[in-house]
Amino acid sequence: TADFSTFGDEGFEQDTFDIVLGTWGQASQPDGDGDSTVMLWRMPKPLLNVMLNRDSVHGEEWPPGAEVTLTIDDPATGGSPDYTDIQTVTTEAPGYGYPWGYTWVDFDLDGVFDVEPGHTVVLTDGVTTKGHIVSNLAATTIDVDADVVSGTANPGADVYVMAGLFALAFRHQVADGGGNWTADFSTPGDEPDEEETFDIVPGDGSFLQHEEDADGDYTYGNWYVFNTLIMVLPINNWVLAFHWPSGAEVTLTID
Structure with a gap:
């Protein structure tokens, strides 16, 4: 003992x-x-x-x-x-x-x-x-050109945002009074673990996490940039579409 x-x-x-x-x-x-x-x-x-x-x-x-x-x-x-x-x-x-x-x-x-x-x-x-x-945690907008992920959380909450499949870049944000936050991966952050930048392209994604509560539990989620694709099978006269927004009306034209 x-x-x-x-x-x-x-x-x-x-x-x-x-x-x-x-x-x-x-x-x-x-x-x-x-x-x-x-x-x-x-x-x-x-x-x-x-x-x-x-x-x-x-x-x-x-x-x-x-x-x-x-x-x-x-x-x-x-x-x-x-x-x-x-x-x-x-x-x-x-x-x-x-x-x-x-x-x-x-x-x-x-x-x-x-x-x-x-x-x-x-x-x-x-x-x-x-x-x-x-908590009210969500990634609502991903700007691929600016390499920016934006979203919502409880007002004043700490939000930890990652980029890349293996969390290659990391940002710590604090939601404003309206519950909004923005994580910019185009330039290094101002905290010691925010040195890495990340070029967001279609097909990329990662996780975000709300601050832990008093005994370590938390809300988390993920974000993803859909890489929209079409596949044509002439032998079957099929056109297949993948990774388009849920519920969207997609128009097919064949010339």
Whole structure:
């Protein structure tokens, strides 16, 4: 047993440490010539996040095999909750990025329930309960020529905007009093992690995230610039169109 609440007996054990949710460390056992076996450990920190534009609720670091109940409440309706579901936590073996293993639970509500800003989303396994009020987060305009992404969030909220499939560039914006924000990737930002620029072209996209609430939960989403395409199959007399705006009226002309 290793007690980090008090000083140890040896000279190098004169520090204490407050272990909280999300803390990680390692235990090792060396042999006589310096080789050792190492085991990484982590104090799980169950999280809840909502992907607003995909109507998806995701949980991380919940106990392996636990049954997690999702409830969503719309304060504008009389009933509570307005939606509920139960899923079992999935476990992934230790690997890159998660050497202590990774657990998650997903609720894909696309076409099932429309998650909207202001909804209260709760996950619980009967031991831990996490709640989050969905924020008004969206990317509403992507200016390809100017390399600018604009959108909305709660007024005064911190918004983290990424560009590129692997978040090659990053911008931190604060929504104004009207809830509007703009992320300019054409020039470097003014914060240490905003040095990279990014040339946005059709087919590009990435993620945006609302600031975390008090216990680490958050709303996030993604943005994408459609690369509109047409495909002609003369043998079938077919013309196919891909990645055009949903609901748009598309006119075909053949000369």
